[in-house]
Amino acid sequence: MKRMMVHCGPGSTEIALLENGKLVEYAAERSQHRGLVGSFIKGKVVNVIPGMQAAFVDIGQKKNAFLYIDDVLHPHLEKQPKQKPSIALLLKPGQELVVQVVKEAIGNKGARVTTHYSLPGRWIVYMPTSGYVAVSKKIGREEERYRLKMLGEELREEEEGLILRTVADEEDGEAIGDDLAQLRKQWAAILEKAKHAAAPVVLHQDLSMIQRLMRDVYSPETDELIMDCPEQAEEALAFLQAMLPGETPRVIVHEGATPLFDHYEVKPQLEKDFQRKIWLPGGGYLVWDTTEALTVIDVNTGKFTGGDSLEDTVFRTNLEAAQEMARLIRLRDTGGIIIVDFIDMDSDEHRSDVCERLEQAMSGDRTQHHILGWTKLGLLEMTRKRMREENTVIS
Incomplete structure (x- = not known):
């Protein structure tokens, strides 16, 4: 519940x-x-930097937005050229274009924008120019994945792309079709407004x-x-x-x-x-430090002494830490590079079990993330998509 x-x-x-x-x-x-994430804005290219393969776009904010070449090329990888052209061939200063904000301005950096447009609905994510159908990886049953894939192919038109969301599992085609129709109307309204509006202007804000x-x-x-x-x-x-x-x-x-x-x-x-030091239920604790480049989480046994041996005590503390830090990463909305310094374990099996526990605990997180595994120094690396500043509590 x-x-x-x-x-x-x-x-x-x-x-x-x-x-x-x-x-x-x-x-x-x-x-x-x-926040601006998800918003569609008609912007104006301010300058193009071929050496960075990027452009800066005026979207009406204090800082110009950053547009990388991968966000200008076709959203379907199979339709992209084998060798990337210079961004100077694709964009010119003064050019107006519709962009979507994918990351808020953070610190000294302006917002990140893309031309890979997406409009999320209840059951699907509508991508008007992507040209493919995908199904959420969290839907595990192959027969249901196949049903949704075929339904998406049947519903989409021409260059449209669709992602069937996790909540579409077992949902009937009529409801999904109604969702798509509503999203098509939203996209048409965005394009119509863009025809007549002067840049920079917000064309559509997310919910x-x-x-x-x-x-x-x-x-x-x-x-x-x-x-x-x-x-x-x-x-x-x-x-x-x-x-x-x-x-x-x-x-x-x-x-x-x-x-x-x-x-x-x-x-x-x-x-x-939201403290720097967070106690675990069994007596261990985490120390949480965030820098501009990454977040470091340190695991300590603290007052936990419940194992039959030192290795068992360490293993059980690390398992508990993996479970709790997954919740805290989601709660704090921690993004970017995350390094976890678990307590050293002698057993490869125990290291594998801790990594698996973290993966299972992170499975409920809707934000895209990747657990990369252990480094040679025995640290665990992971990344989580950063779209805005890390959460803080309003006092």
Whole structure:
């Protein structure tokens, strides 16, 4: 069971997602600082840098956006030239084009943009120019993967591309077709607006933080949404009813003197989980350090002494650490390069088991990630897609 909570404070909104009572996601959005990821913008090329195979595009922000050549070439790898041309042959200063933001501006870097357009719906991701069909890797059964693949091929037209999302598992073709029709309308509206608008201008913004969570995560059979703002609760209910016709979503308005996050003990979890030093249930602990280049997580036995031997104690602490850090990576929305310094293990089998535990624990993370394995120094390497600054708790 998932429980989604939304706290509407003065000038900000906070959301928390609990799975079986455990906090797994948190996000906060200032009212005046809505994110740009997913937005479509008509921009203007400011300069082209052949040596970097990149261009900088004015999208109306303080810093120009970065557009790499791979994001200009055809989105289908099979339709790209074997040798990349100079970006100067593809883009010229002053040229106007539609781009989509894939990464927020972080620190001194401007936003990252692409021309590989995608519009996410409830069941599918619509890619108007990609020319292929893919199925979520989290759908494991081959017969269902084949059914969805064939359905996608049947539904798409010409250069359209589709990704069948994990929630499309066992979904009927009519609902998926309706989702596609709605996304086609959105794309047509974006193109029509782009014809008449002067750059730089926002053509389309992705859903709000709350709506994205509902679209991507909410299941009417098992989940509930709890909000402490009646007006937004009404809007959320209307959104869910439109997205899930025939279902009866559970949207609850929290009332009473105790604040929402205090009533459901979310606040103590947040305070504990965003510390530099995080204690594990068995007595070990993690030390979490984030630099501009990467995040380093150090595992320590601490007060844990429950094993039959030193190797067993270390192994059990590392297993527990792998399980917990997967939750914390998702909760903190940690992105980029992540290096984990597990406690040294003598057994190759134990190292393999710890890596497998981490992979299993990360399987519920919707953000793209890759666990690369062990280095010669005994560190574990992984990467996770970074689209915005790492989460911090609004105090």
